[in-house]
Amino acid sequence: MRLFILLISGLLIVSCSYQTTHPRLISPQERLSIIQVNMLLGQHTLAKRHLDQIEKHNQGRQYWRLVSLYWQEVGSSSDALSTYEKAQLSYPNDAFILNNYGVLLGSNGRWDEACEAFKKAGLNSQFKRQSVQINLARCALRQEEVKNARLYLNQAKEIAELPLIGLMTELILVLIQGNYNEARNIFSDIKTRNLMTRENVHFNEYNCLSRQFIALETDPASYSSSSTFYCLNGKV
Secondary structure (H helix, E strand, O other), rough: OOHHHHHHHHHHHHHOOOOOOOOOOOHHHHHHHHHHHHHHHOHHHHHHHHHHOHHHHHHHHHHHHHHHHHHHOOOOOHHHHHHHHHHHOOOOHHHHHHHHHHHHHHHOOOOHHHHHHHHHHEEEEOOOHHHHHHHHHHHHHHHHOHHHHHHHHHHHHOOOOOOOHHHHHHHHHHHOOOOOHHHHHHHHHHHHOOOOOOOOOOHHHHHHHHHHHHHHHHHHOOOOOHHHHHHOOOOO
């Protein structure tokens, strides 16, 4: 009897060891969360692999937010533009899509359209988004509306500590106003937080503003605030 029990036990162990395990099915919502993590980590190849596995009937708001952002981040401007336009057919008032669409338009020099997208994003957001308020401030500066730029920037600062793009925007603003003490503090803040590198997309703009700051400190009388407007996107 003991032999029989041991034999049966052995058969059970062997049979269990040969059972095949099937991978757990990932739900569309779980896959979208994975894609979001991939994007945050810069794992764009993995993100694309998961995006391609989301079936059409599951391509909702979050999918369109992520797939349009994917094309934008990998630098495919034409694909990103067409994807944002498709996304807006289904979600014309989505603040996230509109804001990122505005950033893309701006990077292509289409600033009038970009600023309209930012305004629409601000109007359709349930709560103020810091990125939208910063972008609205930059649009106001492009239109030389200094008071409105300060208003939007103050709203952005109320939400959270300004990121680099916000500090750059504030730097333009204080230089236009001739406030070199505040400009010095912002430059110091950027350096202390190690926010600027040569690879940064705002490097040219930063260099332009550095030259404007040196001109302001060296000879305040000859400094022209109007030239600072041209530092947006590092034009000078």
